[in-house]
Amino acid sequence: MHLKEAGIDEGISEVIVTTKSASGEPNAAPIGIIAVTNKDENNYFVRLYKTSKTFSNVQETHKLAANVTNDPVLFVEAAFEPLSESQFSLFYDFPVLKEANSWILFDCVFSKKTNGSENFLFQLTPLAVKINRKEVKAINRGLNAVIEAAILATRYTLIADNHEKDEMKKMMELYADIVEKCGGRREKEALKILLETLRKSN
Ligand SMILES: Cc1cc2nc3c(=O)[nH]c(=O)nc-3n(C[C@H](O)[C@H](O)[C@H](O)COP(=O)(O)O)c2cc1C
Numbered sequence: 001m002h003l004k005e006a007g008i009d010e011g012i013s014e015v016i017v018t019t020k021s022a023s024g025e026p027n028a029a030p031i032g033i034i035a036v037t038n039k040d041e042n043n044y045f046v047r048l049y050k051t052s053k054t055f056s057n058v059q060e061t062h063k064l065a066a067n068v069t070n071d072p073v074l075f076v077e078a079a080f081e082p083l084s085e086s087q088f089s090l091f092y093d094f095p096v097l098k099e100a101n102s103w104i105l106f107d108c109v110f111s112k113k114t115n116g117s118e119n120f121l122f123q124l125t126p127l128a129v130k131i132n133r134k135e136v137k138a139i140n141r142g143l144n145a146v147i148e149a150a151i152l153a154t155r156y157t158l159i160a161d162n163h164e165k166d167e168m169k170k171m172m173e174l175y176a177d178i179v180e181k182c183g184g185r186r187e188k189e190a191l192k193i194l195l196e197t198l199r200k201s202n
Contacts, residue, residue, distance in 0.1 A: 002042060003035075006102040006129050007068035010035050010042075014147055015066040016078045017046070018088070018095045019057035026088050026095035027053045028078040030150065033066050033124070044106065044124035047114060058108045058122060065091065067100035070137055072146040072183075072190035074099065079150050080197045092128050102131045142183025146190045149175035153194055157201050172198075 007013065017031040031054060034045040046064070048055040058064055069075075074097065077083060089098040096103045106124040114121050152168050152175070159165055179191045 003044070003104055003126060003129065006104055006131055008033055008035060008044070008066060008104060010037050013066075013068075014075075015068050016074060016097060016100070017054055018065045018067055018097060019054050019063070020061055020095050021053075021057050022060040026083075026085075027057055028067075028083045028087075028095075028097060029054045030075050030079050030154075044126070045111065046108070046122050046124060047119045048122060049118065050120060055120065059110075062108055063094060063127075064106050064108045064124070065094055065096045066104040066106065067097040068102040068104075069097065069100045070135060070143065071099065072143055072150075072187050073193065075147060076150055076190040076193045076197075079154050080193070091130060101133045101135055102129065104129050140182060140184065140187070142179045142181070142187040145175040145178035146183065146187050146194070149179070149191065149194055153198055156198065 012032040012034050014030060014032050016028050018026060018028045020026050029052060031046055031048070034047065036043045036045065048058070054064070087097060088095045090096070091103045092105055094105055104126055105128045107127055108122045108124055111121040111123045113119070149172055152172055156165065156168055159168070176191060179187050183191070
């Protein structure tokens with residue numbers, strides 16, 4: 001099954017992954033869906049940190065849904081806080097995000113440990129796809145910069161080395177400048193949430 005129409009293309013596509021625990025509690029987190037193209041066939045994977053809720057949920061239920069969205073606020077919220085119940089809907093009885101442009105429900109099977117034993121690679125098999133809305137959007141550097149800043153911010157709290165932390169702060173300032181210059185309202189709002197979250201964790 002090719003997922004290009006639903007927004008997942010070659011390389012790594014940043015989406016919000018929704019999962020549920022064995023007891024049915026939903027969770028959402030930004031995760032990269034890795035597409036490896038071999039001749040005409042695509043293989044899909046995710047690499048998950050073992051400390052994440054997403055990791056424990058897929059260990060329990062062996063499924064995840066990719067929610068394709070361009071909303072930077074949703075990315076930042078999903079990265080740092082639990083989303084509210086009203087933000088979820090159901091697709092084949094599985095939690096997905098109401099506002100997403102498309103949903104892809106995947107079967108998710110453990111493949112191997114990577115990067116020592118910090119990361120675990122899972123192979124994904126698409127089970128069902130729904131396209132809610134087709135969005136045509138030009139590249140916005142502000143959006144890209146918020147996503148980069150959000151990735152840095154999720155790593156920042158895990159890093160102990162002060163030199164590395166200082167380097168990250170410098171990069172964060174660069175991304176913040178790009179958001180201010182090129183971003184729209186949603187990008188600026190996302191950056192505000194991000195900086196506030198970092199300030200509280202310091
Ligand atoms: C754009 C973006 C992409 C990310 N990609 C991944 C990923 O591929 N794998 C991963 O384990 N964490 C990834 N993260 C970090 C997780 O989203 C973050 O650790 C999150 O807090 C995990 O939430 P959870 O504990 O609810 O699963 C990414 C973060 C961002 C902002």
